[in-house]
Amino acid sequence: MSDDPYQALGVSSSASQDEIKKAYRKLAKSLHPDLHPDDPSKEAEFQAISAAYDLLGDAEKRRRFDAGEIDASGQEKPEYQYYRHYAEQDAGRRYDPGMGSGGFDDASDLFSELFGRRARGSGGAEFGQEFHARGPDLNYHLEVDFLDAANGAKRSVTMPDGKGIEISIPPGVRDGQTLRLRGKGGAGFGEGPAGDALIAISVRSHPLFQRDGTDIELDLPITIDEAVLGAKVDVPTIAGTVAMTVPKGVSSGRRMRLKGKGIKPPKGDPGDQYVRIKIVLPDTVGVDLEKLAEEWREKSDFNPRKGLGGVT
């Protein structure tokens, strides 16, 4: 079964109870096993949407699912993972004692080579009598706009001591990526160097653009005459507006590529922008357009649903 009951029903997570009911009924009608006795895959799909509706159709169950208290099959989730689960992962380094690893004076060279916390950048560790250790890493969290993440930007972050530091966000930084600023963390102990500042980036979404690696995707609404006759239209890209030629006779869903108009990462090839054509009719269809369509219908024998088999 799908992990996401919203996806199973094809509704957004903000859909109202009513919308969920409607979506379920619609799907149930088309997938009901008794209407497809010869197609076992429909039965599986039907079970999946029924399970999704069992969960989401009940406002209380839905609330508990949204809150993460139960999983998609309605089972109670274990309340939480124990600390040790995270502490032994790399994430646990945040809570390392940080005071170097003392007590290795009598240990073998190999031991200190393996487990000694080397003072980074000072050309080898000194394990003498004095206490030197690298300062602790400090963690920050920075939310950046979609376009800043795509194009790169400068942002400043206030450190605990009140000093601001400027951060260069490289073009193409990903959501969840961590930037490391060497030596911008806590001060070292003794002659140890300062730790690093670790900046976890989260990228806000954009109303128009979507992102897939270094490629950008955009839905481009065009009018029916532009689709029929072709046109030159302005298209927003992450680096400003460009002119694009819509070819004659283009259909909705057609993907067109604007080469090199995606994200330009510091290393590697620039990405492309993909423009998905979407033919949009005016809010009210006028008499002229209706007349045109009627005339065309009389003469045309075009059937775009021919490939769909017996469905039409």
Added chain:
Amino acid sequence: MRLDERMVVAKVDRLTLRELRLWVRQGWVRPARGDVGPVFDEIDLARIRLLCDLRKDMSLSLETLPTVLSLIDRLHEARRDLRWLTEALEEQSEDVRRSVVSTMRRRRDPNGDI
């Protein structure tokens, strides 16, 4: 997961905002700093629950807590080191791995049958 102070307090029933702030000030919990205040993730949340267990269920005092916490942190650091060492060993040739394993067994259990 990115939670602010209030969301953490809402998620962990036993925790008050006052306690959370104290623990952060003491450095027992080390959230990332965000534009509008601290940002907590999974490991911070799990650690806060551990701190609640230690403080509340086991009634550790504020004086003993740092000692216990530092032992726990050292233990986890050591276990992570061991995991990495094991991973490094796994990349070695069969001969090296076998010889390390047999030496290790001899030391841990000198009278056992190998």
